Amino acid sequence: MAPGGAAAGAKGARPRTRVLRAPGGTSLRVEPRALLVGAGLVALALVAAVVLIGTGDYPIAPPDVVRTLLGAGAPADEFIVNDLRLPRVLVGLLVGASLGMAGAVFQSVTRNPLGSPDVLGFGYGSAVGALTVIVLFHGGATAVAAGALVGGLVTGVAIYLLAWKRGVHGYRLVLVGIGAAAMLVAAINYLLTKAQMVDATRAMVWLTGSLGGRDWAQVWPLLATCAVLFPLALGRSRALRMMEMGDDAAYALGVPVERTRMLLMLVAVLLTTAASAAAGPISFVALAAPQLARRLTRSPGANLLTSALMGAVLLLVSDWASQRAFGSDQLPVGVVTGLVGGVYLLWLLVGERRAGRI
Numbered sequence: 001m002a003p004g005g006a007a008a009g010a011k012g013a014r015p016r017t018r019v020l021r022a023p024g025g026t027s028l029r030v031e032p033r034a035l036l037v038g039a040g041l042v043a044l045a046l047v048a049a050v051v052l053i054g055t056g057d058y059p060i061a062p063p064d065v066v067r068t069l070l071g072a073g074a075p076a077d078e079f080i081v082n083d084l085r086l087p088r089v090l091v092g093l094l095v096g097a098s099l100g101m102a103g104a105v106f107q108s109v110t111r112n113p114l115g116s117p118d119v120l121g122f123g124y125g126s127a128v129g130a131l132t133v134i135v136l137f138h139g140g141a142t143a144v145a146a147g148a149l150v151g152g153l154v155t156g157v158a159i160y161l162l163a164w165k166r167g168v169h170g171y172r173l174v175l176v177g178i179g180a181a182a183m184l185v186a187a188i189n190y191l192l193t194k195a196q197m198v199d200a201t202r203a204m205v206w207l208t209g210s211l212g213g214r215d216w217a218q219v220w221p222l223l224a225t226c227a228v229l230f231p232l233a234l235g236r237s238r239a240l241r242m243m244e245m246g247d248d249a250a251y252a253l254g255v256p257v258e259r260t261r262m263l264l265m266l267v268a269v270l271l272t273t274a275a276s277a278a279a280g281p282i283s284f285v286a287l288a289a290p291q292l293a294r295r296l297t298r299s300p301g302a303n304l305l306t307s308a309l310m311g312a313v314l315l316l317v318s319d320w321a322s323q324r325a326f327g328s329d330q331l332p333v334g335v336v337t338g339l340v341g342g343v344y345l346l347w348l349l350v351g352e353r354r355a356g357r358i
Contacts, residue, residue, distance in 0.1 A: 031297070033298060041306065041313055044313050045313050068081040069081065093312045098226060098271040101271060102268040103285070104290035105267065106286070107291075108243070112171065122156055122177075124181050125152045125156070125184055126152035131192070132147055132151070134202050135192075144277075145277035152272060208334045209332055210280055210332035214278070218279075234304055241300065280334060282333065282337055283341055287345065288314065289310040292314075315333065318336040318340065
Protein backbone atom coordinates (compact mmCIF):
# COMPACT_ATOMS: atom_id res chain seq x y z
CA MET A 1 0.00 0.00 0.00
CA ALA A 2 1.24 3.47 -0.82
CA PRO A 3 2.22 5.78 2.06
CA GLY A 4 -0.62 8.13 1.19
CA GLY A 5 -3.16 5.30 1.36
CA ALA A 6 -1.82 4.14 4.72
CA ALA A 7 -2.02 7.67 6.07
CA ALA A 8 -5.54 8.06 4.79
CA GLY A 9 -6.56 4.74 6.38
CA ALA A 10 -5.01 5.73 9.69
CA LYS A 11 -6.66 9.12 9.50
CA GLY A 12 -10.05 7.61 8.78
CA ALA A 13 -9.83 5.06 11.62
CA ARG A 14 -11.75 5.98 14.74
CA PRO A 15 -9.89 5.30 18.00
CA ARG A 16 -11.65 2.94 20.34
CA THR A 17 -10.06 4.53 23.43
CA ARG A 18 -9.59 8.20 24.22
CA VAL A 19 -7.57 9.79 26.99
CA LEU A 20 -8.73 13.06 28.52
CA ARG A 21 -5.99 15.09 30.20
CA ALA A 22 -6.52 17.72 32.86
CA PRO A 23 -4.17 20.75 33.29
CA GLY A 24 -2.67 19.26 36.46
CA GLY A 25 -1.49 16.17 34.61
CA THR A 26 -4.38 13.90 35.62
CA SER A 27 -5.63 11.67 32.82
CA LEU A 28 -8.86 9.73 32.36
CA ARG A 29 -9.16 6.76 30.01
CA VAL A 30 -12.47 6.87 28.14
CA GLU A 31 -13.85 4.12 25.92
CA PRO A 32 -16.77 5.40 23.83
CA ARG A 33 -18.29 1.97 23.27
CA ALA A 34 -18.22 1.16 26.98
CA LEU A 35 -19.86 4.50 27.78
CA LEU A 36 -22.56 3.83 25.20
CA VAL A 37 -23.21 0.33 26.56
CA GLY A 38 -23.33 1.68 30.11
CA ALA A 39 -25.82 4.38 29.16
CA GLY A 40 -27.97 1.80 27.39
CA LEU A 41 -27.94 -0.48 30.45
CA VAL A 42 -28.93 2.42 32.72
CA ALA A 43 -31.86 3.22 30.44
CA LEU A 44 -32.86 -0.45 30.28
CA ALA A 45 -32.67 -0.79 34.07
CA LEU A 46 -34.91 2.27 34.53
CA VAL A 47 -37.46 0.97 32.03
CA ALA A 48 -37.42 -2.49 33.64
CA ALA A 49 -37.87 -0.92 37.08
CA VAL A 50 -40.91 1.10 35.97
CA VAL A 51 -42.50 -1.93 34.27
CA LEU A 52 -41.82 -4.14 37.29
CA ILE A 53 -43.32 -1.61 39.71
CA GLY A 54 -46.47 -1.61 37.61
CA THR A 55 -46.66 -5.41 37.52
CA GLY A 56 -48.84 -7.33 39.96
CA ASP A 57 -52.38 -8.22 40.95
CA TYR A 58 -53.18 -4.50 40.77
CA PRO A 59 -51.53 -3.42 37.49
CA ILE A 60 -50.44 0.18 37.09
CA ALA A 61 -49.61 1.72 33.72
CA PRO A 62 -46.01 2.98 33.30
CA PRO A 63 -47.09 6.68 32.97
CA ASP A 64 -49.00 6.35 36.26
CA VAL A 65 -45.97 4.71 37.88
CA VAL A 66 -43.74 7.59 36.84
CA ARG A 67 -46.32 10.14 37.99
CA THR A 68 -46.58 8.41 41.37
CA LEU A 69 -42.82 8.28 41.81
CA LEU A 70 -42.73 12.04 41.16
CA GLY A 71 -45.33 12.58 43.90
CA ALA A 72 -48.37 13.30 41.73
CA GLY A 73 -50.12 9.93 41.82
CA ALA A 74 -53.41 8.83 43.33
CA PRO A 75 -53.37 7.89 47.06
CA ALA A 76 -53.96 4.19 46.31
CA ASP A 77 -51.16 4.19 43.74
CA GLU A 78 -48.79 5.92 46.16
CA PHE A 79 -49.30 3.21 48.78
CA ILE A 80 -48.84 0.37 46.31
CA VAL A 81 -45.87 1.94 44.54
CA ASN A 82 -43.94 3.56 47.38
CA ASP A 83 -44.65 1.15 50.22
CA LEU A 84 -45.07 -2.23 48.54
CA ARG A 85 -43.33 -2.43 45.17
CA LEU A 86 -40.58 0.21 45.11
CA PRO A 87 -38.56 -1.42 47.94
CA ARG A 88 -38.69 -4.77 46.14
CA VAL A 89 -37.41 -3.21 42.91
CA LEU A 90 -34.65 -1.29 44.71
CA VAL A 91 -33.51 -4.47 46.47
CA GLY A 92 -33.45 -6.18 43.07
CA LEU A 93 -31.37 -3.39 41.56
CA LEU A 94 -28.87 -3.36 44.43
CA VAL A 95 -28.61 -7.16 44.71
CA GLY A 96 -28.10 -7.54 40.95
CA ALA A 97 -25.51 -4.76 40.87
CA SER A 98 -23.66 -6.22 43.87
CA LEU A 99 -23.54 -9.70 42.36
CA GLY A 100 -22.49 -8.36 38.96
CA MET A 101 -19.57 -6.40 40.41
CA ALA A 102 -18.55 -9.23 42.75
CA GLY A 103 -18.52 -11.67 39.83
CA ALA A 104 -16.41 -9.29 37.75
CA VAL A 105 -13.86 -8.99 40.56
CA PHE A 106 -13.63 -12.75 41.11
CA GLN A 107 -13.33 -13.56 37.40
CA SER A 108 -10.62 -10.95 36.99
CA VAL A 109 -8.68 -12.01 40.10
CA THR A 110 -8.80 -15.69 39.15
CA ARG A 111 -8.40 -14.97 35.42
CA ASN A 112 -11.02 -17.67 34.91
CA PRO A 113 -14.54 -17.28 33.43
CA LEU A 114 -15.83 -19.76 36.03
CA GLY A 115 -14.46 -17.74 38.93
CA SER A 116 -17.73 -16.49 40.41
CA PRO A 117 -19.23 -16.68 43.92
CA ASP A 118 -21.57 -19.45 42.72
CA VAL A 119 -18.67 -21.70 41.84
CA LEU A 120 -16.25 -20.66 44.58
CA GLY A 121 -18.68 -21.44 47.40
CA PHE A 122 -19.17 -18.02 48.99
CA GLY A 123 -22.93 -18.13 48.43
CA TYR A 124 -23.05 -21.55 50.07
CA GLY A 125 -21.16 -20.13 53.04
CA SER A 126 -23.85 -17.49 53.46
CA ALA A 127 -26.48 -20.22 53.17
CA VAL A 128 -24.86 -22.28 55.93
CA GLY A 129 -24.75 -19.22 58.19
CA ALA A 130 -28.40 -18.38 57.53
CA LEU A 131 -29.59 -21.97 57.97
CA THR A 132 -27.65 -22.29 61.22
CA VAL A 133 -29.59 -19.34 62.61
CA ILE A 134 -32.92 -20.68 61.29
CA VAL A 135 -32.53 -24.32 62.32
CA LEU A 136 -30.53 -24.13 65.54
CA PHE A 137 -31.59 -20.76 66.98
CA HIS A 138 -34.98 -20.12 65.31
CA GLY A 139 -33.92 -16.55 64.66
CA GLY A 140 -35.91 -13.84 62.93
CA ALA A 141 -35.21 -12.05 59.67
CA THR A 142 -32.52 -9.76 61.11
CA ALA A 143 -30.69 -12.64 62.78
CA VAL A 144 -30.86 -14.68 59.55
CA ALA A 145 -29.33 -11.79 57.59
CA ALA A 146 -26.56 -11.47 60.20
CA GLY A 147 -25.93 -15.22 60.02
CA ALA A 148 -25.63 -15.02 56.23
CA LEU A 149 -23.08 -12.21 56.53
CA VAL A 150 -20.99 -14.07 59.11
CA GLY A 151 -21.16 -17.34 57.16
CA GLY A 152 -20.04 -15.67 53.94
CA LEU A 153 -17.14 -13.86 55.61
CA VAL A 154 -15.91 -16.96 57.43
CA THR A 155 -16.07 -18.93 54.19
CA GLY A 156 -14.16 -16.22 52.33
CA VAL A 157 -11.38 -16.15 54.92
CA ALA A 158 -11.15 -19.96 54.98
CA ILE A 159 -10.95 -20.28 51.19
CA TYR A 160 -8.33 -17.53 50.98
CA LEU A 161 -6.14 -19.18 53.63
CA LEU A 162 -6.50 -22.64 52.09
CA ALA A 163 -5.59 -21.28 48.66
CA TRP A 164 -2.55 -19.39 49.96
CA LYS A 165 0.85 -20.68 48.94
CA ARG A 166 3.34 -17.88 48.37
CA GLY A 167 0.34 -15.90 47.19
CA VAL A 168 -3.11 -16.77 45.85
CA HIS A 169 -3.35 -17.90 42.23
CA GLY A 170 -6.44 -18.22 40.10
CA TYR A 171 -6.77 -21.94 39.42
CA ARG A 172 -5.82 -22.86 42.98
CA LEU A 173 -8.50 -20.52 44.28
CA VAL A 174 -11.10 -22.03 41.94
CA LEU A 175 -10.19 -25.60 42.93
CA VAL A 176 -10.26 -24.81 46.64
CA GLY A 177 -13.57 -22.99 46.18
CA ILE A 178 -15.13 -25.97 44.40
CA GLY A 179 -14.04 -28.27 47.20
CA ALA A 180 -15.36 -25.88 49.84
CA ALA A 181 -18.66 -25.60 47.96
CA ALA A 182 -19.11 -29.38 48.04
CA MET A 183 -18.51 -29.46 51.80
CA LEU A 184 -20.88 -26.56 52.39
CA VAL A 185 -23.62 -28.22 50.34
CA ALA A 186 -23.24 -31.27 52.61
CA ALA A 187 -23.57 -28.99 55.66
CA ILE A 188 -26.73 -27.44 54.17
CA ASN A 189 -28.27 -30.88 53.63
CA TYR A 190 -27.37 -31.92 57.17
CA LEU A 191 -29.01 -28.84 58.66
CA LEU A 192 -32.15 -29.48 56.61
CA THR A 193 -32.41 -33.03 57.95
CA LYS A 194 -32.20 -31.71 61.54
CA ALA A 195 -34.77 -28.94 61.05
CA GLN A 196 -38.34 -29.03 62.27
CA MET A 197 -41.05 -28.76 59.63
CA VAL A 198 -41.63 -25.01 60.04
CA ASP A 199 -37.91 -24.22 60.10
CA ALA A 200 -37.26 -26.50 57.11
CA THR A 201 -39.93 -24.64 55.14
CA ARG A 202 -38.37 -21.28 56.06
CA ALA A 203 -34.96 -22.59 55.09
CA MET A 204 -36.10 -23.86 51.70
CA VAL A 205 -37.81 -20.55 50.92
CA TRP A 206 -34.64 -18.66 51.83
CA LEU A 207 -32.40 -21.03 49.86
CA THR A 208 -34.45 -20.52 46.69
CA GLY A 209 -33.69 -16.80 46.60
CA SER A 210 -36.57 -14.38 46.34
CA LEU A 211 -37.40 -10.68 46.25
CA GLY A 212 -40.91 -11.26 47.60
CA GLY A 213 -41.84 -9.39 50.76
CA ARG A 214 -38.80 -7.12 50.67
CA ASP A 215 -39.27 -3.70 52.28
CA TRP A 216 -37.26 -0.64 53.24
CA ALA A 217 -35.56 -2.57 56.07
CA GLN A 218 -33.56 -4.44 53.43
CA VAL A 219 -33.00 -1.44 51.18
CA TRP A 220 -31.08 0.87 53.52
CA PRO A 221 -28.37 -1.55 54.78
CA LEU A 222 -27.77 -2.80 51.24
CA LEU A 223 -27.62 0.74 49.87
CA ALA A 224 -25.09 1.76 52.53
CA THR A 225 -22.97 -1.31 51.77
CA CYS A 226 -22.93 -0.55 48.05
CA ALA A 227 -22.15 3.13 48.70
CA VAL A 228 -19.01 2.13 50.60
CA LEU A 229 -17.81 -0.89 48.61
CA PHE A 230 -18.49 0.22 45.02
CA PRO A 231 -16.04 3.17 45.18
CA LEU A 232 -13.41 0.89 46.79
CA ALA A 233 -13.64 -1.56 43.90
CA LEU A 234 -13.87 1.08 41.16
CA GLY A 235 -10.87 2.93 42.60
CA ARG A 236 -8.73 -0.15 42.01
CA SER A 237 -10.01 -1.06 38.57
CA ARG A 238 -6.76 0.13 36.95
CA ALA A 239 -4.69 -2.11 39.25
CA LEU A 240 -7.08 -4.98 38.52
CA ARG A 241 -6.58 -4.49 34.79
CA MET A 242 -2.80 -4.69 35.27
CA MET A 243 -3.11 -7.82 37.40
CA GLU A 244 -4.87 -9.59 34.54
CA MET A 245 -1.54 -9.44 32.66
CA GLY A 246 0.05 -11.55 35.39
CA ASP A 247 1.49 -10.91 38.83
CA ASP A 248 5.03 -10.28 37.57
CA ALA A 249 3.88 -7.67 35.08
CA ALA A 250 1.71 -6.00 37.71
CA TYR A 251 4.62 -5.91 40.19
CA ALA A 252 6.81 -4.34 37.51
CA LEU A 253 4.18 -1.64 36.97
CA GLY A 254 4.13 -0.80 40.67
CA VAL A 255 0.97 -2.62 41.75
CA PRO A 256 1.04 -4.13 45.29
CA VAL A 257 -0.46 -7.35 43.96
CA GLU A 258 -1.21 -9.39 47.07
CA ARG A 259 -2.55 -6.45 49.07
CA THR A 260 -4.73 -5.36 46.15
CA ARG A 261 -5.98 -8.91 45.59
CA MET A 262 -6.84 -9.32 49.27
CA LEU A 263 -8.73 -6.02 49.40
CA LEU A 264 -10.67 -6.71 46.20
CA MET A 265 -11.59 -10.22 47.32
CA LEU A 266 -12.80 -8.81 50.64
CA VAL A 267 -14.95 -6.28 48.79
CA ALA A 268 -16.36 -8.99 46.51
CA VAL A 269 -17.11 -11.32 49.44
CA LEU A 270 -18.86 -8.51 51.33
CA LEU A 271 -20.96 -7.64 48.27
CA THR A 272 -21.91 -11.29 47.80
CA THR A 273 -22.84 -11.84 51.43
CA ALA A 274 -24.78 -8.56 51.63
CA ALA A 275 -26.77 -9.56 48.54
CA SER A 276 -27.42 -13.02 49.97
CA ALA A 277 -28.51 -11.54 53.29
CA ALA A 278 -31.03 -9.31 51.52
CA ALA A 279 -32.52 -11.75 49.00
CA GLY A 280 -31.09 -15.21 49.60
CA PRO A 281 -28.61 -16.98 47.30
CA ILE A 282 -29.50 -15.70 43.82
CA SER A 283 -27.57 -17.99 41.48
CA PHE A 284 -25.70 -17.37 38.22
CA VAL A 285 -26.11 -13.56 38.04
CA ALA A 286 -22.52 -13.13 39.24
CA LEU A 287 -21.35 -15.66 36.64
CA ALA A 288 -23.17 -14.31 33.60
CA ALA A 289 -23.26 -10.53 34.11
CA PRO A 290 -19.48 -9.84 33.81
CA GLN A 291 -19.13 -11.96 30.69
CA LEU A 292 -22.13 -10.41 28.97
CA ALA A 293 -20.81 -6.97 29.86
CA ARG A 294 -17.39 -7.76 28.39
CA ARG A 295 -18.94 -9.11 25.19
CA LEU A 296 -21.00 -5.94 24.77
CA THR A 297 -18.21 -3.47 25.52
CA ARG A 298 -15.46 -5.49 23.77
CA SER A 299 -13.18 -3.88 26.30
CA PRO A 300 -10.32 -5.52 28.22
CA GLY A 301 -10.28 -5.43 31.97
CA ALA A 302 -12.89 -6.26 34.57
CA ASN A 303 -15.59 -3.80 33.35
CA LEU A 304 -16.73 -3.40 36.95
CA LEU A 305 -19.36 -0.70 36.49
CA THR A 306 -20.81 -2.24 33.32
CA SER A 307 -20.96 -5.63 35.04
CA ALA A 308 -22.86 -4.09 37.96
CA LEU A 309 -25.38 -2.50 35.59
CA MET A 310 -25.75 -5.76 33.67
CA GLY A 311 -26.38 -7.64 36.91
CA ALA A 312 -29.10 -5.18 37.89
CA VAL A 313 -30.81 -5.54 34.50
CA LEU A 314 -30.60 -9.35 34.57
CA LEU A 315 -32.16 -9.59 38.01
CA LEU A 316 -35.01 -7.16 37.26
CA VAL A 317 -35.85 -8.93 34.00
CA SER A 318 -35.71 -12.30 35.76
CA ASP A 319 -38.00 -11.01 38.50
CA TRP A 320 -40.50 -9.80 35.91
CA ALA A 321 -40.32 -13.20 34.19
CA SER A 322 -40.86 -14.98 37.51
CA GLN A 323 -44.12 -13.07 37.95
CA ARG A 324 -45.50 -13.08 34.41
CA ALA A 325 -43.94 -15.77 32.24
CA PHE A 326 -45.52 -18.76 34.01
CA GLY A 327 -49.19 -17.79 34.02
CA SER A 328 -50.84 -17.52 37.41
CA ASP A 329 -47.94 -19.31 39.15
CA GLN A 330 -45.40 -16.86 40.55
CA LEU A 331 -41.93 -18.33 41.02
CA PRO A 332 -39.09 -17.07 43.22
CA VAL A 333 -36.60 -15.16 41.13
CA GLY A 334 -33.85 -17.62 42.12
CA VAL A 335 -35.64 -20.35 40.16
CA VAL A 336 -35.57 -18.26 36.97
CA THR A 337 -31.93 -17.17 37.34
CA GLY A 338 -30.95 -20.78 38.07
CA LEU A 339 -32.75 -22.04 34.96
CA VAL A 340 -31.34 -19.38 32.65
CA GLY A 341 -27.91 -19.50 34.29
CA GLY A 342 -27.67 -23.28 33.94
CA VAL A 343 -28.30 -23.01 30.20
CA TYR A 344 -25.73 -20.19 29.97
CA LEU A 345 -23.15 -22.24 31.89
CA LEU A 346 -23.55 -25.19 29.51
CA TRP A 347 -23.17 -22.85 26.54
CA LEU A 348 -20.06 -21.34 28.12
CA LEU A 349 -18.48 -24.73 28.76
CA VAL A 350 -19.16 -25.83 25.17
CA GLY A 351 -17.52 -22.63 23.90
CA GLU A 352 -14.49 -23.10 26.16
CA ARG A 353 -14.13 -26.70 24.98
CA ARG A 354 -14.31 -25.73 21.31
CA ALA A 355 -11.65 -23.08 21.95
CA GLY A 356 -9.39 -25.75 23.45
CA ARG A 357 -9.21 -24.10 26.87
CA ILE A 358 -10.75 -27.03 28.75
